[in-house]
Amino acid sequence: MSNPSTQVAVIAIIVKSYDAVDALNALLHEYSAYIIGRMGLPYPSRRINIISVALDAPEAVISALAERLDAINHVRASVAYSDAE
Numbered sequence: 611m612s613n614p615s616t617q618v619a620v621i622a623i624i625v626k627s628y629d630a631v632d633a634l635n636a637l638l639h640e641y642s643a644y645i646i647g648r649m650g651l652p653y654p655s656r657r658i659n660i661i662s663v664a665l666d667a668p669e670a671v672i673s674a675l676a677e678r679l680d681a682i683n684h685v686r687a688s689v690a691y692s693d694a695e
Contacts, residue, residue, distance in 0.1 A: 627684035
């Protein structure tokens with residue numbers, strides 16, 4: 611059964627430079643208690659990496675993580691929230 615004070619969401623992350631990887635991984639580690647799972651896909655022909663991170667967390671935590679990810683140079687992040695209860 612889900613926790614009513616949390617939301618399930620996915621953060622889509624595009625990494626445009628390997629230089630961002632250490633900061634990205636450190637930030638994800640900081641929020642690891644909320645992470646359900648993560649999947650990364652390299653896309654060499656475009657020279658990017660695509661990462662999806664599934665979370666179960668309070669909305670404020672999800673928003674804060676997405677904003678902090680998006681603030682990393684060469685990283686873009688966007689959130690999709692589940693409407694499931």
